[in-house]
Amino acid sequence: MIAQKFPSELDCFLKQKQDEHLQALRRLVQQPSISAHDRGVEDCARLLCSMMQQRGIEAEVIPTSGQPVVYGEIQSPQEDAYTLLCYGHYDVQPPEPLDKWTSPPFEPQVRDGRLFGRGTGDNKGQLIAHVLAAEAWRKVEGKPPINLKFVFEGEEESGSPHLREFVSKHRERLSADLVYISDGGMHPSGDPVISLGNRGIVGITLLARGADRDNHSGNKGGVAPNPVWMLVHVLANLVDSCGEVMVPGFYDDVRPIGPQEERLIEQLPFDPEEFGRTMGLSRVPMGKQKYYRRIMLQPYFNISGISSGYVGPGSKTIIPAEAECRIDIRMVADQTSSDVVDKVKKAVEDVDPRVEVIGRGIGAMEPSRTRPDHPAVDPIKKALQAVSGRQPHVKPSGGGSLPNAVWPEELNTPHIGVPYANADENNHSPDENLRLDCYYRGIRSSARVFWQLAKARAEGDI
Ligand SMILES: [Zn+2]
Structure with a gap:
């Protein structure tokens, strides 16, 4: 008893x-x-x-x-x-x-x-x-x-x-x-x-390769391929300017947000100024429902770093040989990392097959x-x-x-x-x-x- x-x-x-x-x-x-x-x-x-x-x-x-x-x-x-x-x-x-x-x-x-x-x-x-x-x-x-x-x-x-x-x-x-x-x-x-x-995470790297060396942008410009442009075009086709992911099928398995979730969000505290301060903003640039939906219940396609070419003092007029972009995707139930990576690979290939998608399998966590x-x-x-x-x-x-x-x-x-x-x-x-x-x-x-x-x-x- x-x-x-x-x-x-x-x-x-x-x-x-x-x-x-x-x-x-x-x-x-x-x-x-x-x-x-x-x-x-x-x-x-x-x-x-x-x-x-x-x-x-x-x-x-x-x-x-x-x-x-x-x-x-x-x-x-x-x-x-x-x-x-x-x-x-x-x-x-x-x-x-x-x-x-x-x-x-x-x-x-x-x-x-x-x-x-x-x-x-x-x-x-x-x-x-x-x-x-x-x-x-x-x-x-x-x-x-x-x-x-x-x-x-x-x-x-x-x-x-x-x-x-x-x-x-x-x-x-x-x-x-x-x-x-x-x-x-x-x-x-x-x-x-x-x-x-919790949300899941999966990391991928996009790698664009042009010539096997950096080239003079005057003497070779217009002929040698530029991997930075390849990368920019691919990225612009993956996510639109509002953050919406354009990869076909990306949202297919996202679990719909039901009335129970909406009710729970309604009861959570929300102070746009205070929350803004925790991320170095004067205030959160959206309302409560949107904020919590985005942070908890919707996936996010993040670019965590891009590197290529020369950004040091003065100038160096080159067509870079390589460009690399690191991406981490925060998934929500019921997306899976293998499906998401497959879909991204396919989308990248459709835009520019020269850009390689490398899965960083280690450390993936499912939502x-x-x-x-x-x-x-x-x-x-x-x-x-x-x-x-x-x-x-x-x-x-x-x-x-x-x-x-x-x-x-x-x-x-x-x-x-x-x-x-x-x-x-x-x-x-x-x-x-x-x-x-x-x-x-x-x-x-x-x-x-x-x-x-x-x-x-x-x-x-x-
Ligand atoms: Zn810890």
Whole structure:
């Protein structure tokens, strides 16, 4: 039987344990785990695994073709219990530039109510919150009210190249009702956020080649082909001046924006001046609906760089030999990277077959979105509201890209993201930090989410 009220002993227990919880996070942050440099990652996996075992979770380090996954489980005695899979990553970004840190990145220090150190917010403080919440349930109530599975990977900061392989290899073991991800920051106001998805990303390079050397634009001009013009013509045929993608079939698989998404957007906060400032503009040059639709629910075809010829001091009158353009395409559900790349290749070939399209396959992430009316959204919302006293903002999707598509694609399991860190956590930057109140609130949030999901299951809602 699941208690009708959230057990108050749990809140007391969590309050008493705050110092211990801070020590646990310190210990984890002290262990470097930089996947980009292969520094300390396996040691960190072993440390995390033993910390989970000490807290009553059956945990093991599972090797992959890359860095290991730390996997853990703790079962609920409840028959037909809900199963939540908590995903996080224990690897961190490189800490450089070191001289920009106030205290060394792997010597965690508390200042002004925040713990500073690489990985505090991204993602060690957030993943351990789930573990500590599970421990609290075990210590106070004997067992958690739902089945919990933990997948903590060691390569997220390097693009999760082996996560799909791991998940597909362990499908049965990982089967769950929902994947729960705490990464990133809350709303700057401190309001909780629920994110139902993310855009995907795929990178391509366009390469135009003319002669095998730069040529004199007078002596050879009009005869030697100019690859910059080739590139310009191709690009002008890919996207129009309003940003609309002209690649045939590009929008075919874009999931339509429904009334539920429109309603969620309606409820999101929007301050055109403040949002503008975060991108170096005096204000966002569009209204709220258009802004959120564009950032969350529509694809974006981006040119991230172009290079060719001579732009140094004075002049150099050449016809360049080569021109290169880097493109990244932010896809939305239900586009796929392979289909999008095929369509772009075909469109480029139709305009100018001399321009080569090179797929930058590594690092592609597929888009993914959980339905706004998914039955787990409501209990999670209730739990977060009970803990923070604030109404959570439900975002139909984030704008950025995460490896979340593996959950529906490999496990047929939807995912919901609930970030626990402060908006100014400085993830990926010097002086990364996690506000202690956010950390403790995150642990309470996990504990409450577990209970609320158990309650919803008992009531037949999920
Ligand atoms: Zn990160």
